[in-house]
Structures are given as C-alpha cells and as structure tokens.
Amino acid sequence: MKQWLPKLNFFYRKRPRSNRRQTVKFSPPVILSAGFAALIAVGTLLLKLPFATEQPITWLESLFTATSAVTVTGLVVVDTGATFSGFGLTVITLLIQAGGLGFMTFAVLAAISLGGQIGLKQQMLAKEVMQQTSLASIKQTALAVVVLALVAEAIAVIAMTIYWVADKGFTDALLESTFYAVSAFNSAGFVLSPNGLVDYQEQRFITLLVSVLFVIGGLGFSVIYNIYEQRRWYKFSVYTKAILLATLFINLAAMGILWLLELNNSATIAGMPWYDQAVNSWFHAVTPRSAGFNTLDTGAMTESSAVFTLLLMFIGGGSMSTAGGIKLGTFIILLMATYTFLRRREAVTLFDRTVPQDLVMKALAVTIVYLGLIFCGIFALMILNQLPFIDIAFEVLSASATVGLSRGITAEVTSASQLILVFLMFAGRLGPLTLGYFVATPKKRYVRYPITDIQVG
Amino acid sequence: MKQWLPKLNFFYRKRPRSNRRQTVKFSPPVILSAGFAALIAVGTLLLKLPFATEQPITWLESLFTATSAVTVTGLVVVDTGATFSGFGLTVITLLIQAGGLGFMTFAVLAAISLGGQIGLKQQMLAKEVMQQTSLASIKQTALAVVVLALVAEAIAVIAMTIYWVADKGFTDALLESTFYAVSAFNSAGFVLSPNGLVDYQEQRFITLLVSVLFVIGGLGFSVIYNIYEQRRWYKFSVYTKAILLATLFINLAAMGILWLLELNNSATIAGMPWYDQAVNSWFHAVTPRSAGFNTLDTGAMTESSAVFTLLLMFIGGGSMSTAGGIKLGTFIILLMATYTFLRRREAVTLFDRTVPQDLVMKALAVTIVYLGLIFCGIFALMILNQLPFIDIAFEVLSASATVGLSRGITAEVTSASQLILVFLMFAGRLGPLTLGYFVATPKKRYVRYPITDIQVG
Ligand SMILES: [K+]
Numbered sequence: 001m002k003q004w005l006p007k008l009n010f011f012y013r014k015r016p017r018s019n020r021r022q023t024v025k026f027s028p029p030v031i032l033s034a035g036f037a038a039l040i041a042v043g044t045l046l047l048k049l050p051f052a053t054e055q056p057i058t059w060l061e062s063l064f065t066a067t068s069a070v071t072v073t074g075l076v077v078v079d080t081g082a083t084f085s086g087f088g089l090t091v092i093t094l095l096i097q098a099g100g101l102g103f104m105t106f107a108v109l110a111a112i113s114l115g116g117q118i119g120l121k122q123q124m125l126a127k128e129v130m131q132q133t134s135l136a137s138i139k140q141t142a143l144a145v146v147v148l149a150l151v152a153e154a155i156a157v158i159a160m161t162i163y164w165v166a167d168k169g170f171t172d173a174l175l176e177s178t179f180y181a182v183s184a185f186n187s188a189g190f191v192l193s194p195n196g197l198v199d200y201q202e203q204r205f206i207t208l209l210v211s212v213l214f215v216i217g218g219l220g221f222s223v224i225y226n227i228y229e230q231r232r233w234y235k236f237s238v239y240t241k242a243i244l245l246a247t248l249f250i251n252l253a254a255m256g257i258l259w260l261l262e263l264n265n266s267a268t269i270a271g272m273p274w275y276d277q278a279v280n281s282w283f284h285a286v287t288p289r290s291a292g293f294n295t296l297d298t299g300a301m302t303e304s305s306a307v308f309t310l311l312l313m314f315i316g317g318g319s320m321s322t323a324g325g326i327k328l329g330t331f332i333i334l335l336m337a338t339y340t341f342l343r344r345r346e347a348v349t350l351f352d353r354t355v356p357q358d359l360v361m362k363a364l365a366v367t368i369v370y371l372g373l374i375f376c377g378i379f380a381l382m383i384l385n386q387l388p389f390i391d392i393a394f395e396v397l398s399a400s401a402t403v404g405l406s407r408g409i410t411a412e413v414t415s416a417s418q419l420i421l422v423f424l425m426f427a428g429r430l431g432p433l434t435l436g437y438f439v440a441t442p443k444k445r446y447v448r449y450p451i452t453d454i455q456v457g
Numbered sequence: 458m459k460q461w462l463p464k465l466n467f468f469y470r471k472r473p474r475s476n477r478r479q480t481v482k483f484s485p486p487v488i489l490s491a492g493f494a495a496l497i498a499v500g501t502l503l504l505k506l507p508f509a510t511e512q513p514i515t516w517l518e519s520l521f522t523a524t525s526a527v528t529v530t531g532l533v534v535v536d537t538g539a540t541f542s543g544f545g546l547t548v549i550t551l552l553i554q555a556g557g558l559g560f561m562t563f564a565v566l567a568a569i570s571l572g573g574q575i576g577l578k579q580q581m582l583a584k585e586v587m588q589q590t591s592l593a594s595i596k597q598t599a600l601a602v603v604v605l606a607l608v609a610e611a612i613a614v615i616a617m618t619i620y621w622v623a624d625k626g627f628t629d630a631l632l633e634s635t636f637y638a639v640s641a642f643n644s645a646g647f648v649l650s651p652n653g654l655v656d657y658q659e660q661r662f663i664t665l666l667v668s669v670l671f672v673i674g675g676l677g678f679s680v681i682y683n684i685y686e687q688r689r690w691y692k693f694s695v696y697t698k699a700i701l702l703a704t705l706f707i708n709l710a711a712m713g714i715l716w717l718l719e720l721n722n723s724a725t726i727a728g729m730p731w732y733d734q735a736v737n738s739w740f741h742a743v744t745p746r747s748a749g750f751n752t753l754d755t756g757a758m759t760e761s762s763a764v765f766t767l768l769l770m771f772i773g774g775g776s777m778s779t780a781g782g783i784k785l786g787t788f789i790i791l792l793m794a795t796y797t798f799l800r801r802r803e804a805v806t807l808f809d810r811t812v813p814q815d816l817v818m819k820a821l822a823v824t825i826v827y828l829g830l831i832f833c834g835i836f837a838l839m840i841l842n843q844l845p846f847i848d849i850a851f852e853v854l855s856a857s858a859t860v861g862l863s864r865g866i867t868a869e870v871t872s873a874s875q876l877i878l879v880f881l882m883f884a885g886r887l888g889p890l891t892l893g894y895f896v897a898t899p900k901k902r903y904v905r906y907p908i909t910d911i912q913v914g
C-alpha cells in the first residue's frame with residue numbers, strides 16, 4: 001500500500017548530511033500540481049493580452065480556456081475560432097502540447113525513477129511495464145515520447161494539409177491541420193468552429209484520422225512505447241495486452257450501442273447513408289473516453305446515448321496518457337476483483353498473472369475518490385443552476401474526466417459553476433490520487449490491531 | 458475470500474455416505490431466492506383474487522404490489538388504500554411481515570450457522586458479531602428476533618391507536634395503527650393514502666414514531682440484538698458502534714442539508730413553523746436509507762434534494778436489516794479503505810481493530826455489482842421511457858435499494874419498465890452478492906501465477 005505514486009528519486013535519494021540542505025524535497029504530486037498550475041497561470045495571462053483575442057474576454061473566460069487547454073479537456077466558454085487571434089490560437093496550441101506531452105514525459109520520468117529506489121520485485125515490475133530499469137535510459141525514454149508524439153503529429157499535419165489544400169489554400173490548410181493534429185493527438189478536443197467537427201461529419205478521412213490520433217494518444221505512453229519496442233503480440237506486457245483488448249472491445253461495443261440508440265434520431269444519424277452512420281457512431285463511441293471532439297450535435301443525441309456516454313467518460317483511457325476518467329486499467333481491475341470474489345478465488349489474475357493486492361486497493365481508492373469528486377461536482381452544480389440533471393451530470397463527468405463533450409451548458413452556467421468546472425478539470429487531469437494526496441497526509445502506522453468483523457452487503 | 462455468504466451447515470454438513478441421498482444440498486442464496494420468489498408468487502395470486510380488491514387489477518399490478526410488499530420496498534402502481542379490500546390489505550400486511558421479519562430471521566440463522574462450520578478465528582468473529590456461537594442457541598436467537606419485532610410493533614400499535622382513537626374511532630384507529638406499525642418497523646413504506654404520510658406531516662407524534670420504528674428496523678438485527686444483550690456502549694461490538702455512530706452522523710448531516718435545500722421551497726417546508734420544518738427535514742433525511750415513507754411531496758422537492766437523496770438511497774441501512782442499498786457497513790469500509798490507502802497504511806482499521814482484507818474485497822464486489830445493476834436499470838428505463846433522467850435515476854435507485862420513494866412515475870412507466878422495477882426490487886432485497894452468486898459459479902482455483910503490474914488511476 002506504500003508507493004502509491006512513484007517517488008522521483010532525484011529528490012528523495014538520501015544524501016550525506018552535509019549536502020542535505022541543497023536538496024529540495026518535493027514529492028511528484030506536488031511538483032505535478034505546481035507545474036500544471038504555473039502553466040495555467042501563464043496561459044491565462046497570455047490569453048488575456050489584448051492582441052490574443054479579436055474581442056476582449058473576461059479573466060474567468062481566459063482562466064477557463066487556459067485550464068481547458070492545459071488539462072487537454074476541450075470545454076469552452078467562448079467560440080475558440082472566432083474569439084482568438086493567430087497569437088491566441090498559437091498560445092492555445094502550445095498549452096495543449098505542453099499539457100498533453102509534458103504530462104506524458106513527466107509520467108515517464110516518475111514511473112522510471114521507480115527503478116533505482118526500491119526492491120528487486122518492484123524493479124522487475126517496472127521493467128515489465130516500462131521496459132526500462134536504469135536511470136541512464138530515462139533521458140532516452142523521455143526523448144522517445146517526444147519524438148513519437150511529434151512524428152505522429154507531423155504525419156497527421158501532412159495528410160490533412162494534402163486533403164484540405166484544394167479547399168482552403170495551402171496556408172490555411174497547414175495552420176488548421178497543425179491545430180487539429182496537436183489537439184487530436186493530445187486528446188484536447190479543441191476545435192475552430194462552434195459546431196465542433198460537425199461540419200466534417202461526412203469528411204470520413206478527417207474524422208477517422210482524428211479518431212486514430214486520439215485513440216493512440218489515449219492508450220498511454222507505456223503501451224505505445226511497449227508496442228513500438230516489441231512489435232509482436234506475444235512479447236507485449238500483460239498491461240499492454242489488457243489495454244489493447246479492452247480498448248478494442250469497448251470501442252466496438254459502444255459503436256454498436258450508440259448506432260442503435262441514434263438510428264431513428266433525425267437530428268443526428270437517421271438521414272445518413274449506412275457508412276456515414278458507421279463512421280459517426282464509431283467517432284462518438286471513441287471520443288467520450290478522452291478526446292471530446294464531436295461530429296454530431298452532442299446536445300441533440302438521445303438522452304439514452306447521453307447516459308451511456310456518462311459510463312464511457314467515467315471509464316476513460318489508459319494511465320499515463322492524455323485521457324482522464326478512472327482509467328482503463330482501474331476499470332479492468334475493478335471488474336476482475338469482483339469476478340474473483342464472486343468465484344471465491346484467492347487472488348485477482350489477468351492473463352495468467354497475479355495482480356498484487358495493493359493494486360486492487362489502489363483501484364478501489366481511485367474509484368471512491370473519483371465518485372466522491374463527481375458527486376460533489378454534480379450536487380454543487382445542481383444547487384447553483386436550474387438546469388436538467390442529465391446536462392449537469394454530463395458536464396461534470398466531462399470536466400472531471402477531461403473529455404470536453406458538452407450538451408451545451410458550459411457558457412450558460414453561473415460563474416461559480418465555471419470555477420468549479422475549472423477545479424474539476426484540474427483535479428481530473430492530475431488524477432484522483434494526487435488530489436487525495438493533498439487531502440490525507442501520508443503517515444505510516446506501526447501498531448497492529450486485532451482483527452474485527454464488519455458486516456458488508 | 459471464501460465464505461462470502463455463510464453456509465447453512467444443516468445443509469452442508471457432511472454425512473455418512475449411506476445418508477447422503479436424503480440430504481438436499483442448496484446453498485443459502487438459492488434458498489433465500491426461492492423463498493422470496495415463492496412468497497411473491499403466493500402474494501400475487503392472493504392479491505389477484507376478486508375479493509382482494511375493490512376494483513379488478515391486472516396481473517402485472519398484482520405482481521408489482523406483491524413484490525413491493527415482500528421486498529419491503531413500498532413502490533406502488535395502484536393506490537393501496539383505495540384499491541384493496543380488508544382482505545387485500547391483510548394479505549399485504551402479512552407479506553410485509555413475512556418478507557421483512559422472515560428475512561431477518563433467515564439472516565440470523567445463516568450468520569449463526571457460521572459457528573459450527575469453520576475455524577476458530579471465524580468462530581470468534583461470529584461470536585463478536587452475533588454474540589452467539591453454539592448451534593443450540595440458534596433457535597433462541599431467532600426467537601428473540603421475532604419477539605423483539607413483535608414487541609416493538611405492539612407498542613407502536615398501542616401508542617398510535619391511543620393517538621388516533623378520538624379522531625378515527627377505535628376499530629379504524631386499531632386497523633390503521635397495525636398496518637402502519639408493521640409497514641414502518643419493516644421499513645416497507647406502504648401507506649393507505651396516495652399522498653403517503655403528507656396528511657400527517659403536522660402530526661409530529663406519528664411521523665416521529667414511524668421514523669423511530671424504521672430507523673430501528675434499518676439498523677439490522679445483529680445491532681439491535683447486541684444492544685439488547687449488552688446495554689452498555691463499551692460492551693458493544695465494533696460493528697454496532699460503527700453502525701450507531703454512522704447512523705447518527707449521516708442522519709443529522711442529511712437533516713441539515715435537506716433543511717437548507719428545501720428552506721425556500723413553498724411546495725414543501727417553506728410555509729411551516731421551524732419545528733415542523735425540523736421534523737419533516739428529519740423525516741426525509743432518514744426515510745431514503747430504507748423506509749420510503751414521505752411526509753412531503755417527493756416530486757415537489759428540489760432536484761438538488763433529489764440528487765442528495767440518491768446518495769442516501771445508495772448507502773442504505775445496516776446489514777441483515779429491512780434496509781437495502783450497498784449497506785452502511787460496506788460504505789464505511791469503502792471510505793476507510795480509501796483513507797488507509799491515501800495515508801499509505803498497510804491495513805484498514807476501525808476502532809483500533811483491523812478489518813480483514815477479504816471484507817474489503819467483499820465491499821468492493823458488493824459496490825461494483827450494485828453500481829452495474831443500477832446503471833443497467835437506469836439505462837434500460839431511459840430507453841423505454843421519455844422521462845427526465847432525474848426521475849428515472851430516482852426510481853431505479855429507489856427500487857434497487859428497496860426504498861420506495863418515487864417522484865411519481867411508477868405507474869407511468871411502460872409495462873416492461875415495471876417488470877424491470879420488479880426485478881430490481883427482488884435483486885435489491887436479496888443483495889448484490891446473492892445476484893452475483895447466480896452470475897458467477899463459485900469455483901476455486903489452485904494454480905498460483907506470477908505477479909504482474911497493472912497501471913491504475
Ligand atoms: K479532451
């Protein structure tokens with residue numbers, strides 16, 4: 001139950017007493033939170049500059065936009081394309097890149113630093129997950145993240161520019177492509193039109209490319225790196241296999257369910273040929289788990305689809321990715337732990353491997369903190385606004401899971417509610433455990449108490 | 458992780474081979490489910506008899522009413538007082554008594570049978586929880602449940618009859634008192650008026666008495682028995698102390714929150730003097746965790762109150778009680794396990810006692826199965842009905858947690874939806890683990906696999 005967040009051993013490693021004073025002792029949750037907060041502060045200032053916008057925006061609008069960009073959420077209170085100047089859009093693009101890529105890089109550094117700090121068993125775990133053990137390879141690995149991301153984005157920019165060049169001319173095609181490639185790979189969900197990607201709902205090349213980018217970004221770095229290094233299924237780690245299979249299964253199941261739910265909805269897919277129905281069902285099946293782009297009018301989808309989308313947002317994507325939610329790994333462990341208990345087995349297993357008990361406890365803690373956060377968010381917004389429960393639940397889930405889908409109330413809710421959404425995006429991006437870290441100061445206890453029994457269920 | 462539901466060792470005890478054929482081997486979940494199903498079937502038949510009702514009802518209405526009575530839920534599709542004859546009301550009263558008391562008695566038998574079956578450690582646990590170890594005392598203990606319940610009900614009947622006799626005359630006062638006493642102590646929430654107890658919202662004696670009855674009934678038998686036997690706080694078991702403190706805290710906090718949320722709502726408490734506001738806030742703070750009676754118009758309460766009530770219904774009351782929900786013990790363990798993890802402690806503790814790991818796993822399993830059940834129920838009802846999300850979520854939670862509060866849509870939803878509600882009441886009463894028992898056949902596995910790592914959160 002120790003080591004719930006890997007410590008950066010640059011900061012923690014014990015040094016000779018004489019050197020101690022020079023060591024700055026901050027744990028990763030603190031560094032992470034401070035880094036994101038600083039980035040948001042800088043972003044807020046830059047976006048508030050007169051030449052960042054076509055018409056003046058309020059401080060709250062600036063804070064909301066900067067937070068949404070840094071946390072790669074994509075919820076907006078102003079129309080991004082119409083409000084911001086070229087400078088403003090460049091700032092937003094950089095905030096997205098720093099928030100998305102920066103987080104992935106930091107997560108890698110934090111996870112890899114496990115290697116030098118703890119016992120052989122954990123080193124083997126770190127090796128299995130990260131394929132890295134030595135501190136020497138940290139730099140190389142972090143570099144690999146950056147290179148992989150930039151290469152993926154560059155390919156997307158080239159492809160989109162070629163597709164759009166006849167329509168929009170070279171400069172506009174290139175600029176738009178860059179914005180969308182960065183926004184998509186980082187699962188940011190930022191768009192240039194108030195309709196989202198609805199204008200492109202029949203440009204299958206664009207919507208499929210965007211969805212491929214954010215599905216990859218949402219897998220999580222360790223999975224991408226594992227695939228990139230190993231290339232063969234049988235060589236993949238248990239975690240990589242689990243994430244890939246779960247992603248495939250959930251995406252296809254969700255596509256089928258949403259297709260059925262929207263089949264007769266003339267406001268969404270009812271009037272389309274079957275292949276456009278398929279592409280848009282696919283898009284709205286995969287977008288809720290991290291990206292937040294929409295090719296259909298989210299508010300016009302059936303309420304049943306909205307309820308189903310709540311579940312997808314709650315689950316989220318891979319760990320150490322641009323996605324939010326409780327994360328796919330957590331979801332898998334919750335289901336496996338329940339199944340294990342019902343079958344009266346002793347240990348949770350996955351692909352013939354045992355899942356350690358403390359990971360199950362971690363999954364439990366993540367889920368409870370997350371449920372608590374969401375409940376408080378919904379409850380607060382219900383009190384502050386006279387809006388339908390479904391819209392508020394959707395908005396709160398979307399912010400907490402850094403998804404960015406909205407049924408259209410983001411700009412409509414009270415200022416206090418928008419500040420709450422800012423907090424939810426921030427907390428959702430840092431993850432429930434980082435939040436929990438600030439709530440409960442870690443403190444080890446060495447007393448052992450006799451066992452008791454509590455009635456459950 | 459074994460022994461998630463205590464086996465009845467009358468059925469499980471190994472006998473000499475020659476006697477084996479005579480032994481009927483059914484596990485408690487099967488017996489429990491079959492018993493409830495049989496009771497519901499008999500109830501459905503009896504309530505469908507021509508002389509059970511003033512005007513004919515459909516089979517679905519009969520099934521719904523019988524299920525609601527046996528599972529002590531209190532959701533209704535017909536106006537109980539106006540629809541059923543004296544015979545019908547007697548049948549309903551008996552169904553409530555059998556469903557509520559029968560379950561408690563059975564639960565006691567099941568829990569106590571732990572004693573003869575398993576190791577010394579569990580015997581000590583059983584002793585701590587039930588204050589009983591020997592098989593000989595089962596009969597005595599089960600008898601104590603019945604006697605305690607009947608005494609409590611008898612006192613309530615006498616008190617209410619005296620209060621009402623001037624108003625209603627002796628016979629009516631006695632009959633109504635009996636109906637309400639049984640309905641209240643078993644947390645059934647059945648009433649004789651379509652307005653619930655709204656007509657009595659200023660008869661503070663009645664509403665407080667009813668709330669005291671269902672709060673006691675919702676504590677769970679083992680707590681009541683523990684208090685009855687020990688009488689002193691310091692002698693109470695850890696479980697008893699935890700349940701009493703949590704009940705007190707949740708009830709008072711909920712009372713304050715609901716009072717604030719309804720303060721300006723002229724459809725509920727805004728026009729009342731402060732003491733009636735207090736009594737009715739108290740009533741609606743305690744009713745969602747098991748009882749389902751209402752002294753205010755549930756549908757007229759603010760949507761914020763409805764959202765808060767969802768949480769109370771989800772938590773529910775004590776184990777082995779007339780309440781539903783995930784149960785208070787489960788809720789406490791979930792919170793404690795999360796807190797333990799965040800503080801990086803090794804073991805979950807409560808009142809200087811260690812909570813065994815398999816109880817934490819049980820709490821996790823209960824919660825996940827329950828969340829799955831509720832989500833599927835809400836999703837299905839959203840598809841089948843064009844009704845607001847808040848009303849459907851409220852109805853599904855109310856049925857699954859056998860609460861019986863409604864925002865007024867029970868009779869309005871489609872027949873298929875009513876059948877789903879019947880299933881949810883049934884599943885909710887049996888408990889998520891009994892349901893899980895049928896989904897996953899228990900099977901022990903003796904292979905041990907190497908440890909793996911899964912990224913979580
Ligand atoms: K997003």
Ligand SMILES: [K+]
Nearest residue numbers: 530748749860
């Ligand atoms: K009830």
